[in-house]
Amino acid sequence: EALVSICKLGESSSLAGNILNRIEDLAVETAAAKSSIKCGCDGLMDYLTGDGNCQRVIYNLELLKRDISKNKVSHKLNNPAGGTGQVKVGEVCIDNLQIRFYGDNPEINPLSKQKTQEGIDFSAANSSNIVLNVNVLDKAEKDKKIEAVWGYLGDKTQENHQATFPVTGTQLHEIFPDTPQDRCDEVAALLNKYSDKFEINTPLRMAHFLGQIGVETGGLMKLQENSCYTSKSRIKKIFGKVKYCDLFEGYTSDLSKCNNDEPESCVPSLQKITSDLVIKDKYVCSPSLIDYTYSCRMGNGPSSSGDGSRFLGKGFIHLTGKGQFENISNIWNKDIENQNNKKDFVGADIDEITNDLDVAMKASMYYWGDNAINLLADEGVTNIQVNKIGAVVNGTNPPNDFEKRLEKTKSAYQILNK
16 A cells, blocks of 8 residues: 555655655564564563563564664664563563663664673764664673574674774884784774774874874883883983982982972972982882872872872873873763763773773773864974874973874874875
C-alpha cells in the first residue's frame, strides 16, 4: 500500500520521503519480529508480545545491525526512543539491556561501535562524540553479555577515521627522523583519531602542535619529564635561584611550609647566587629536586607534600603541577563522550597519561583546546607565534628549547604542505 501511495504522490517529495522512511521502519520491524533476540528470558514472550521497552531495545538493535551489515557510516534518527528491557540474545539472558541516546535527532555512525566496560558505544557521524550507548546493566557475567550483543550486531567496524587533515606516519618520521617508524605510525593514528574533535585540522595548527609535542617528548618518545639531574652544575644552571636557597650547602629552609607561591626562606638568608655555592648531594638525581623546585606553585603544596615529583610533566604536552592535572580531569569528565570513561588524573588514573598513548594524546589536546592555542597557531609560523605558543605549553617565557620548537614547527609545516 505504501508503494502504491508513492506512485500517486506526483511532485510531493516531502510526503514521499516520509512514506519511504515508514517503509524502512516496517522493514526493520519485520526483521525485529524474526530476530534471534527475544523479549524476556523464559521463552514465553517474543518481539510482538513483549513489554514496550523490550520492543524498543530490539528495534534499535536490529536497526544498528542492518546498518552495520550495509557498511553505512551515517544514519539520521528522528525522535529516537530508548529504553531498558529484558532480552535473550541467542542463549544469553540479559535482565537489563539499555538503549540510551544523546541529543535531539542524532546522526549516528553505525560503524563507530566500540566496546566499553558498560557495553557498546556509537559516535556521531563525522565526530568522536558519543551519541548512543547500548549498556548491559547486569552485574553478573557482564563481559559475556556484552560480547553476545557485540556478536549479534556484526563485526564490521570502521577501520580508520578519515581526518579532515590527516597525518601519516611517514610524514612524522620525516619530521622526527630519530623516532622509530612504528612509534610514528602509532602517533599518526591518534592524531587522526582526535584532530577533528579538537579542530587541529589545518597545516598551520598541526605544524604548531607537532612542533610543541615533539620537543616536549624528545621526538614523541618520552611521556614524562626527566627528574634525574646527575650534574650539580646543571642543577645550579637551571634551578639556581635565590628562592631555591635550600639547594645549596649551608642554607636550610622549612620544607613543610610555603611563603605564598615560593618555598620558605632559608636560614641564613641567601642574598644572591655566587660561584662558590655548592648543590647538596640529596638533590642529585632525586625526586627531592622536583619536589622542592616545583613546590608552592602550579597548585602544588610544599616540598614535603611530594606534589612536585608526583605532578611533574606528563603526556605529549607535559602537563605540570597538581592544578593542571585537576583541570584536565574536570574537562575530561565534563565531556559527554567520556561519561563511561571518567578519569581522576590527580589520583588513581594519573599513570595513564604516561602509560596509555591514547589517553596521553587526548589529555594533551584537551589542554591545547582549553588554552585556545589554535587561535595563536592561525597567525602563522613565525618566531613570535612559536614563542607565544611555547610559553603556553611550557609555562615559561621564552620556553625551554625555543630554537628546537621553532625548527620542528617550521619543518613540520614544510613537510605537511608538500
